[in-house]
Amino acid sequence: MQNPSHLLRRKYLTAFGVPILLVLVALSQFGRAAMQDISPWKGGGFGMFSTVDRPSGRTLALYLEFSNQERQFEPLKGDDIRLLRKEALAYIIPTDAYLESFLREFEEITWYCTTDYDEHNLHRDRCMPESYARQIIDEFEPGTPEYDLLQPVKPKAVRAEVWKKTYESGISLIRQEKITEIRFVLDEEGRYESE
């Protein structure tokens, strides 16, 4: 025969175990939102529909820095779930660790940028990792204008910024605030150096 106190404990756990789990996850999400800028919409804290700062409204802006200018770049994501996951983590929970983990995906690669505006399905001033550029270059013959539009470049640094939206009624103003940024200086081989 089972011990009555053991039975009682089991009954309490059955009745309250899952609700307690909900409380623990929700409280941890409160803490994350306060310390790590996680969007209240996500993470199991039930903060959806409380703020305009939803993940789809956040911007993860990625830049290549050159000596006299900087240009935004877009990573090739496609169906690469691993990269998509890292990218989503970088803007939903924009800690240095998650941002660095995402930017490390672009270490030691060759960068390509367009040198002219788009007349051939290439966007104006676009920069991209080699894997992305290859898909475009492979479609064209060397010497064609399309091929020549993309040139390898050597940036001095890469930078990622995460922005969120706020909205103020009364003055009807939508604002963007930078939550955080991370930057790596590149050496000759494209490796990241700590600043």
Place this chain on the structure above:
Amino acid sequence: MNLSETLGRLKDYGAGIRPLDISLVMTFILLMVYAENVFYVRPATQVLAGLGLVFYPWIGRSPWLWLAITAVLAWGHGVFWFSIDNHKYLMNYWTLAVSICLFYRKPSAFLAVNGRLLIGLCFLFATVWKAVTIEFVNGSFFEYLLIGGDVRFEDFSILLTGISPEVLEQNRELLQSVKSNPALTETALEVPPRVSVIALLLTWWTLIVEGLIAVLFLWPNPGKTRIVRDLVLGAFIISTYPVASVIGFAWLLVSMGTAQITRRSSVMKLFYIALFIVLTFFSPSAQFMFGRLIDLITL
């Protein structure tokens, strides 16, 4: 047999069905329709839930089946824990609670407590988040939704505030330009005068009704007033989810709400079943038809 006899028989038949069984069948349907749409979650969830539904109660009431569903959902949700919607968490809590409760010979009472507390806590946290967010309390959040911040609210906004589709379109384009250009740190949106008042009304309606649901469902012994919590939950679901178009969340709340009603309450069983069916008409495809109707009216 006259009408009162027929109704009496229906009532007797209804009283014989356990809320737990209705709730589990609803949850199976929910899982089949609204499981996370990724290849390693949806097919497995649909097969397991389908088995449970077709072979109910023999397989459908097996705690092992529910544990398997919980494991598949937890795996799928776990990979993207930071980006899934909150009701996916709740769905996982609910299937886990069902699994645990079904290990008992008389699971109804345990499941009723779990259903009640999960609803109450979910609304408690939702209310706290809204109450501590200035952007919500001062009406900014709803104003933003009504002027083009969320495409799901556009038909509702046109009906309620009289905002024109052109203004919505213009605001949407401005919002897109802000998003694609971080250097553009601020821009003004067009807000017709009625929008601010309606945004404030929606703000306070949401705060009051969500807070009330939290209190009513967390209150342990409501006595004769227990019907009030079901009615308030029903009012919230009908006034919110068809507009917000999160029918999966609404079905989940209805499934959990059904589990916590008393066995004798045939009326409340019918109430929750009716809610479940009515919500079907607000699915995205039905919303599409509603949108076309608005277009015809506003032409």
